[in-house]
Amino acid sequence: MSDSPDDMDLGPGFDLGEPPAPKAVAPGQSGYRVLARAYRPQTFAELIGQEAMVRTLANAIKRDRLPHAFLMTGVRGVGKTSTARLIAKALNCIGPEGQGGPTIDPCGVCEPCRSIAEGRNIDVIEMDAASHTGVDDVREIIEAVRYATVSARFKIYIIDEVHMLSRNAFNALLKTLEEPPEHVKFLFATTEVNKVPITVLSRCQRFDLRRIPVDLLVGNFRMICEKEGVEAEEDALRLIATAAEGSARDGQSILDQAIAHAALVDGRPQVGADQVREMLGLSDRGATRRLFDQILDGDAPALLATLAEQEALGVEPVATINALLDLIHAATTAKAGRGAGLERLPEAERADVAGWAETLSFPVLHRLWQLLLKGHAEVVAAARPHAACEMALLRLVHAATMPDPLDLARMIRDGVPAAAQGVAGAPQLAAGGGASESAVVAPTPAPQAAPEPLFPADFGTLVAALIDRFPRLGAEMHDYVSPVRYAPPVLEFRILQPLDADFPRQVAAALKDMTGEPWTVSSTDAPGEPSLREQQQAARQAHEDALREAPVVAAVMNAFPGATFVEPDQDQNWSDRR
Structure with missing residues (x-):
């Protein structure tokens, strides 16, 4: 009697028939992948913003000077893990004909390239150090490196967020990391390289991946929109690239959200700058320029009205402060570089920024920048951010027209009334009896030559x-x-x-x-x-010597050998120190 299922009589109702077909997936739900995954770089040519690293790797491969351990570091989303996978493909590629060697341009069609890209190559092991932090996890690696590869040229260990390994795990890995077998390569990725022990860093070839410039991100997003059939305004892409702060993954995630948020026109999503600005809670650039003009004009009522409009639109106060900081930075750099950087600004902004760079002095721009930075910190920490934003900008309104201290000193020296120099609220020079009879008296110009420039006294x-x-x-x-x-x-x-x-x-x-x-x-x-520092030290030493000669101090010093003088903290009273 046979025991095979085909020969067994299970009785009526037990005919299983053919295996069921896979369940059909509804249109629009067929394995959609977010943009950050769908457009992950598959070749070094697609890796944007890291040209120096790619050139180094290309030369190392070409000259057969490959290190046994690589360390990729940088902020989130700049391509650390993607680079590690690309290196794994580059080292294991055998070419379409199966006879190739390591190359900076992996073919992408051979079995090692395809299996690594699909994450199924048995010789390329990826480990997340955030969830495998202990010595036992590292011990598995140490035991496995002794065995030869199964199908690839190199056995490659990709350890992501390597800084999360415990101290003992790092120590256990050191010997293997220093002298691994010829067929083993280690690829480490981390966002916090300062937490990686120096003993590990010294055994790796380090690559610092840079933040990706805005222009490169805009080009990448434009390419994605073309492939996805999305219409996107240039200013919208630039807003997304700026919000990404140098991270391709962050920018692609924001773009994904913007496409989902966009309205359809003729069946195609239309991503506009206003829509992105509303989605991200950013301040409208036109409103920001209007705010800056109102600050320079000293128009407090108009400024408060504009802030109320922005609040009603859902613009965060910090976003308003950041937008004003961007304008002041653009005007300052344009003034310092004689128009440098204006070409990167939206066309509607260039004339305004160029005008501010021409009319505002460096002291005024620097003062506005410092006051805005102080306001930014206050808004972030405030329990009422909108009120803090209003107070910060009102402070700018009253500070924008203040003269430079040296100009004010010249005015005082020359006897020129502040009102004549456009200083609001400055006292006037008066003569005569009561207040009703007072009058502004302009100084009589001296017949002698123009006064010498005002310089510091010493x-x-x-x-x-x-x-x-x-x-x-x-x-x-x-x-x-x-x-x-x-x-x-x-x-x-x-x-x-x-x-x-x-x-x-x-x-x-x-x-x-x-x-x-x-x-x-x-x-x-x-x-x-002597330098001013040396003069201060000499004065302090002389003061201490004089104190030591006082009987009370001498008695204390004798009672407590080794005691020293300590400068009191000027920003903290003694009751707080107890």
Whole structure:
């Protein structure tokens, strides 16, 4: 008697018949893949924004100088895991004829290329270190590397988010990572390279993947829209690319959402800039330019009305602040670079930004930038963000027309009334009896020659002004410069520590920006006075020496050997320190 199922009589009702056909999938649900997966790079030519890394890999493959361990690092969505898979294909490709070797242009049609792309190659092992963090997981790798490959040229281990491995797991991997078998390659990817032990970093060839520029992202999104049959405005794609912050995956996810959100025209989605702006809660660029004009004009009622309109449209206060920061940055860079960067702006903005760059001075632009940065922090931390945004922009309204401190000093020196210089709310010069009889008295111009330019009184005052306006430059002048000659507008100093080769030129440019007058700045080897930092240290030491001579302090120092003087925290009272 046979035991095979075909020979068994299961009785009536047990005829299973043919196996059922796969269930049909409704149209529109047939395995849709999100754009970030569907358009993942399959060749190095499709990997955007990483040309330097691709060139290095191409040369390494061509010259047979392949390392045994690669480390890809960078922010989210720039192509770390995709690059690891591409390297795996490049190392294992055998070409359409089956006779090829490692290449920077894998064919994509041979069995290793196809199996790696489909994630089924037995010799290419991907591991997520976030869910496999322990020594046991690494021990499996250590045991498996001893065995030869099954079908590929190299056995490749791709470990994503490698920084999540435990300390013991890293230590267990070190020896194998340093001297792996010839047929094994390690490909690591991480967003937090600072958490990877230095002992691991020193055993890997590191590639820092860069944020992808906006223009490249726009081109990528345009290509995707053409293939998907989507109509998209150029400004809409640029908004998405800007919101992506250099991440291709983030941008493609936002584009996916925008296509789903778009209206259909003749059966094709139409992605518009206004729709993307509404979807992302971004401030309208026209409204942002209007806000900036109202700030410069000092028109507080109009500014509050515009902010109310933006709030009604659902625009987040932080988005409003960010949009204004972008405008000020564009105007400042255009002024510094004589129009540089204007071509990247939307056409409707170029004339306005160019006008602001022409009419606004650097001090005004820098002051607005600093006040907006302070406002940004306040809005983020505030319990009422909209109110905080209003207060921050009203502060800008009253600060935008303030004169530069040096201009104000010149006005005071020359006796020119502030009102004549356009300073709102400045006191007027009055003469006579009561208030009803007072009148503005204009100063009589002196017949002598024009007054000399107003310069800081001494080198210390000059450096203090530099620190206020140019913090890095001022700090270097304070710590590493010995003044030899200070005779404005001539400055000669000795550099005590290596600085930039064009440091004197930088100082001259900064002083001209501060005073409005050209300076002659030079460095010399001649001896000069101690640096301001050395002077402060000497004064502090003299003060401590004087304190030590006081009987009470001497008694304390004797009672507590090794005690030292500590500067009190000026920003915290003693009751808080207890």
